[in-house]
Amino acid sequence: MSHTLGIRQAQKQKTRQAFLDAALALLEEQSLSSLGLREVTRAVGVAPTAFYRHFRSTADLGVALVDEALGSLHPMVRTTVATAGAERITRAVRLIADHVAAHPAHVRFIARERHGGVQPVREAIRDQLARFAEEVRAELAKDPEAAGWNEDDLLMLAHLYVDQMLITASLFLETLESPEPSEAERQRVAQVATRQMRLISLGRQHWLD
Amino acid sequence: MSHTLGIRQAQKQKTRQAFLDAALALLEEQSLSSLGLREVTRAVGVAPTAFYRHFRSTADLGVALVDEALGSLHPMVRTTVATAGAERITRAVRLIADHVAAHPAHVRFIARERHGGVQPVREAIRDQLARFAEEVRAELAKDPEAAGWNEDDLLMLAHLYVDQMLITASLFLETLESPEPSEAERQRVAQVATRQMRLISLGRQHWLD
DNA sequence: TGTACATCAGTGAACGCGCGTTCACTGATGTAC
DNA sequence: TGTACATCAGTGAACGCGCGTTCACTGATGTAC
Numbered sequence: 001m002s003h004t005l006g007i008r009q010a011q012k013q014k015t016r017q018a019f020l021d022a023a024l025a026l027l028e029e030q031s032l033s034s035l036g037l038r039e040v041t042r043a044v045g046v047a048p049t050a051f052y053r054h055f056r057s058t059a060d061l062g063v064a065l066v067d068e069a070l071g072s073l074h075p076m077v078r079t080t081v082a083t084a085g086a087e088r089i090t091r092a093v094r095l096i097a098d099h100v101a102a103h104p105a106h107v108r109f110i111a112r113e114r115h116g117g118v119q120p121v122r123e124a125i126r127d128q129l130a131r132f133a134e135e136v137r138a139e140l141a142k143d144p145e146a147a148g149w150n151e152d153d154l155l156m157l158a159h160l161y162v163d164q165m166l167i168t169a170s171l172f173l174e175t176l177e178s179p180e181p182s183e184a185e186r187q188r189v190a191q192v193a194t195r196q197m198r199l200i201s202l203g204r205q206h207w208l209d
Numbered sequence: 210m211s212h213t214l215g216i217r218q219a220q221k222q223k224t225r226q227a228f229l230d231a232a233l234a235l236l237e238e239q240s241l242s243s244l245g246l247r248e249v250t251r252a253v254g255v256a257p258t259a260f261y262r263h264f265r266s267t268a269d270l271g272v273a274l275v276d277e278a279l280g281s282l283h284p285m286v287r288t289t290v291a292t293a294g295a296e297r298i299t300r301a302v303r304l305i306a307d308h309v310a311a312h313p314a315h316v317r318f319i320a321r322e323r324h325g326g327v328q329p330v331r332e333a334i335r336d337q338l339a340r341f342a343e344e345v346r347a348e349l350a351k352d353p354e355a356a357g358w359n360e361d362d363l364l365m366l367a368h369l370y371v372d373q374m375l376i377t378a379s380l381f382l383e384t385l386e387s388p389e390p391s392e393a394e395r396q397r398v399a400q401v402a403t404r405q406m407r408l409i410s411l412g413r414q415h416w417l418d
Numbered sequence: 419t420g421t422a423c424a425t426c427a428g429t430g431a432a433c434g435c436g437c438g439t440t441c442a443c444t445g446a447t448g449t450a451c
Numbered sequence: 452t453g454t455a456c457a458t459c460a461g462t463g464a465a466c467g468c469g470c471g472t473t474c475a476c477t478g479a480t481g482t483a484c
Contacts, residue, residue, distance in 0.1 A: 008480050012427065031326035034243035037471060048471080050428050111324040115317075115379060117240035156401050157408065163376050170324060192365050199366065203412030217447050221460065246438065257438080259461050266438095 016054045018044045020068060023061055024105045032062045033117035062113065062121040069106035070128040073099070077132055081139040081161075089197045093190050096165055100172040111170045129166075133158045148208050160200060168193040225263045227253045229277060232270055233314045241271045242326035271322065271330040278315035279337040282308070286341055290348040290370075298406045302399050305374055309381040320379045338375075342367045357417050369409060377402040 005013065022043035026035060035058050041048045055061045080095050081088065100107050113121045114129075137158035140146055146154060168189065175185045214222065231252035235244060244267050250257045264270040289304045290297065309316050322330045323338075346367035349355055355363060377398065384394045 006481070008425090008427075011480095015427080027326075029326065031240035031242040033240040034326065036469080038469070046427095047429050049430080049473090052472085053427055108324075112326065114324070115320040116325070117236075117238065117243065117321065153404065156404050159401070160405050160408070163372070167372050192368070195362065195365050196369050199369070199412035199416060200409065201412070202415045202418075203408035203410070206411045206415055207408060209411075215448070217458090217460075220447095224460080245436080247436070255460095256462050258440090258463080261439085262460055 012053070015044070015046065015050070019051070019054055019061065020065060023058075024065060024109060027065075027109055027112070028105055031116055032058060032113055032121060059118050059120050062118055063124045065106075065109055066113070066121060066124040066128060069103070069110050070125070070132075074131065074135060077165075078135050078139060081136050082142070084143070089194055089201065092165065092197065093168065093193050096169050096193070097172055097186065097190060100169050100176070104173060104176055107169050107173050111166070111173065114166075129162060133162045136161055145205065153207070157200075157204060161197070164193070164197060164200065221262070224253070224255065224259070228260070228263055228270065229274060232267075233274060233318060236274075236318055236321070237314055240325055241267060241322055241330060268327050268329050271327055272333045274315075274318055275322070275330060275333040275337060278312070278319050279334070279341075283340065283344060286374075287344050287348060290345050291351075293352070298403055298410065301374065301406065302377065302402050305378050305402070306381055306395065306399060309378050309385070313382060313385055316378050316382050320375070320382065323375075338371060342371045345370055354414065362416070366409075366413060370406070373402070373406060373409065 019040060023035060023040050026039060026043060037051050037058055038048045040058070040061070041051050044050075055064070076095060076099075080091050083091050110125060114125050116122060133155060137151075137155045140154055140158060141149075141151075149157075171189045171193070172186065175181055175189055178185065228249060232244065232249050235248060235252060246260050246267055247257045249267070249270070250260050253259075264273070285304060285308075289300050292300050319334060323334045325331060342364065346360070346364045349363055349367060350358075350360075358366075380398045380402070381395065384390055384398055387394065
């Protein structure tokens, strides 16, 4: 079934990935709208013109980074939200903490470019987040608590959860880049995030009162 | 009492404001980290070197823009949150809608640079938002509903409201920059935001159950 | 398996251009007497 | 009020530098027979 790539294709993929990795690293300290093509090729160790074999522009590269950063996250979010009861919030907060610890640069990139200066990238992120919200809505709908809710209100709630997850992720990120990252600080963020989600869940339970 | 500025000081202030205005306009389509000094001076109509008479760098100018964008907003937020009862949410959503309509570029700038690539600007925004949260906490504390709440939980709730306001502001902004801005779209954003805040308020009412 | 040709990822020179910063300057405004 | 000097916001030339993009190229890989 699986088609083994030729040597040429395999090498091309490898270089492409090197571009993505190098760009992500460079974007820890600047925005995509100021990222230079030559800057990236220098970091990869290829000629500037090699860039055009893979991307039309840095904006194009940015869109590829959005897919890399968020594309593989859908199943994880889905199964986490599918968890029932009080466990759900705990697991969600742990998922976020672990993901930020494992892929800080990806998280920073998304937070930064969500409202950044490059339109196609903003759109790619908005579309991905809308997908997350829709998936969360679908999971919430399976919940017994969702009885009596209309689709609009469920989607409204789903957006609230997704936005809350993003805010929490960016707070975890700040604990990482603080001058002296401490486990205590991370615990505080986790606790606040947990309470905020609990408060939202409480509101949910009494929505139809 | 009021000291009239000399001609020289008055002219300097005017030029400084021209820098801020020109930069804000240029930042509608890019991030601060890619904003060029010469780009700004060209827009103002002065020599590049004039820039240094007012700012050390574009980052410095960015910090000044943060103060301009958020500094005057504190009293308005305070009085809005001070409103009691069901009116509070309606007024808050209207305040946000009006502010975004009146100062779209300021709102975009804050949303963009909150997680942008320029550290001193990020810090200035974070400090301002922390002030808002503290002010909201102080207002909420006056509320009869706050009886039995500890300070930590009140601040947690205040942050939830502030983040929610920012998200709503950026959604209103998107309705403005959509290819065909419609009043209907704006109404939809207002309605969703209102419901989300109501849901949070519901959670608040049952927090101590 | 071997050969002849096609493909195409990466090269390297060259281009015109705008960048941030320096420096000594100018001339209107401010100040001291 | 008038004069002599100080201040300083804005000037304009000059600098070295890195940028994005073009182009014809090379040589390893792929393909047809």
